[in-house]
Amino acid sequence: MLLPKVFYQNGSINSTHSCSPTCSLSSEHIQNAVTQSLLVRLQSEQPNNEYNVVIMDSLMCQSILGLCYDMTTAEAIESSLDVVLDIKTASCLRQGLDTLIRSSSKTASKLSIYQALNRNEPTYESNEDEGEQEDICRGVFPLRNSVKTIFSEDIEIKTKELPSWKPNIVVNAYHFEDDDE
Amino acid sequence: MMMNDSWYQEVSASERLTQGDIILDCPIAVWMPKPVDLKNDYEETLKSSISVIRSDVVVITQACDLEQGKVSNVTLCPHLPLKEYENEWKKAMNDKTPPQNPSQKAWAKTCDNIKNGYLWNLSMLNEGSAGNLNLTHRVVDFSDVYTLPRIFLESLLQSRGYPRLRLLPPYREHLSQAFARFFMRVGLPTGITQKW
Numbered sequence: 001m002l003l004p005k006v007f008y009q010n011g012s013i014n015s016t017h018s019c020s021p022t023c024s025l026s027s028e029h030i031q032n033a034v035t036q037s038l039l040v041r042l043q044s045e046q047p048n049n050e051y052n053v054v055i056m057d058s059l060m061c062q063s064i065l066g067l068c069y070d071m072t073t074a075e076a077i078e079s080s081l082d083v084v085l086d087i088k089t090a091s092c093l094r095q096g097l098d099t100l101i102r103s104s105s106k107t108a109s110k111l112s113i114y115q116a117l118n119r120n121e122p123t124y125e126s127n128e129d130e131g132e133q134e135d136i137c138r139g140v141f142p143l144r145n146s147v148k149t150i151f152s153e154d155i156e157i158k159t160k161e162l163p164s165w166k167p168n169i170v171v172n173a174y175h176f177e178d179d180d181e
Numbered sequence: 182m183m184m185n186d187s188w189y190q191e192v193s194a195s196e197r198l199t200q201g202d203i204i205l206d207c208p209i210a211v212w213m214p215k216p217v218d219l220k221n222d223y224e225e226t227l228k229s230s231i232s233v234i235r236s237d238v239v240v241i242t243q244a245c246d247l248e249q250g251k252v253s254n255v256t257l258c259p260h261l262p263l264k265e266y267e268n269e270w271k272k273a274m275n276d277k278t279p280p281q282n283p284s285q286k287a288w289a290k291t292c293d294n295i296k297n298g299y300l301w302n303l304s305m306l307n308e309g310s311a312g313n314l315n316l317t318h319r320v321v322d323f324s325d326v327y328t329l330p331r332i333f334l335e336s337l338l339q340s341r342g343y344p345r346l347r348l349l350p351p352y353r354e355h356l357s358q359a360f361a362r363f364f365m366r367v368g369l370p371t372g373i374t375q376k377w
Contacts, residue, residue, distance in 0.1 A: 140251045151224050157233050159208050165236030165259045167266065167322045169273035171281070 189346040191312030194338050198255060198331060200244040200357060201348030203316070204338065207238045207257070209327050237261060239306075239321060239348070241360055247331070254328040258360065260306065263292070263318040295320060301366055304359040306348070314346050321356065323363040 192202070213232045238257035246252045261269075267288060274281040295303045306319040338345065348356060 140246060140249075142251050142253075151228060153228065155233075157208060159206050159235055162208060162233055162235035165209075165234050165261070165325070167259075167261065167269050167320075168324060169270055171273050171277055 187311065188307045188309040188349060188352045189311045189314075189316065190349055191314050191344050192347045193344050194342050196347075197247070198240055198335055198338075199247050199347065200240050200242060201353030202240040203237070203260075203346045203348065204240070204257070204334065205237045205345070206235050207329070207334075207337075209234050209236055209238075209257075209329065211327075236327075237319075238327065239356065241326075241357060243357070244353070253331055255331050255334055257327045257329060258321050258323055259325050259327070260319045260321040263305070263320055266320040298359055298362070301363045304356055306356070307352070309346075311346055312344065314344065316346055321359075323360050 189203075210231055210233050213230050215230070217226060217230050219226055236259040238259050240247075241256040241258050242252055247255070270288070270291065271283065274283045291300075292305075294300050296305045298304065302322060302324045304321045304323070306316070306321060308318045309316055347353075
């Protein structure tokens with residue numbers, strides 16, 4: 001079966017099929033396409049396995065991670081599934097996979113998958129998870145960014161034409177002392 | 182910690198960022214250093230105060246924070262080739278009143294001071310090469326600190342597609358320590374009186 005090649009880029013989504021021209025799809029289409037691709041591939045290769053499907057929101061990477069926590073790298077997922085991940089999704093996947101591998105390896109439960117995916121969104125659900133939460137936090141407790149955008153505008157820049165940074169050198173007596181030596 | 186005689190390694194464009202990564206020609210949006218009056222059109226005034234500059238930067242954020250995904254923004258400090266720094270240093274000397282014409286010995290002494298960490302805001306990176314990449318001596322200036330979203334940086338590097346240099350341990354920690362010293366330093370109004 002020839003799987004579609006999917007590019008997922010933060011809401012700006014394009015999909016190409018080797019036999020068809022590029023077309024635009026909604027995020028729902030993409031998510032369905034990727035999920036279907038994953039299921040077909042996984043079930044054909046390992047039909048006896050049960051897959052722990054955890055979909056917490058529409059983020060494609062979360063559903064992929066729930067399905068494929070056996071795989072060790074985002075690259076492996078990409079090559080295995082014929083899916084091209086954008087850097088944000090790949091980064092999220094890698095972080096989640098890294099945490100899973102470090103923590104409970106192949107016995108990862110739904111809970112640890114959830115925690116792996118939500119390390120930047122700490123919860124206070126139960127006291128029994130405190131030990132694991134503390135281990136994950138390791139002294140740094142990042143809060144979810146909540147910024148209010150005052151304005152936003154797309155601009156075109158050419159890096160080579162930008163003014164370059166210059167140091168602000170303050171000359172004080174220290175320099176003159178050195179000169180006298 | 183792995184020790185290494187070489188200061189740098191070459192990493193591919195798709196490699197995740199870590200402390201000591203050297204990013205050349207990085208575009209940075211900054212507020213222009215000019216007075217701002219927000220009484221009129223608030224948004225337009227702010228928009229007109231934004232500038233985008235280009236700088237070579239080095240990643241200062243802790244490697245573990247990047248590895249563990251603890252931060253979504255990356256702390257960067259600018260650096261420039263020693264030769265360019267020398268030109269800027271001479272200009273600053275000439276702009277003094279009265280103008281100074283520093284000797285080569287004075288410049289050599291300044292280089293030694295930077296190298297040895299006696300100038301708090303500066304640090305020097307060694308020249309080096311890895312793979313097909315080369316770097317001349319560089320001066321890092323901790324006086325300017327920028328933070329850029331990690332996603333922005335990693336996608337920028339990936340879309341450019343060419344490899345970059347990365348400072349190796351323990352040199353990257355040495356740089357990080359110099360950065361920390363710059364911020365943690367405490368000046369005393371009166372030094373210790375020497376009577377021995």
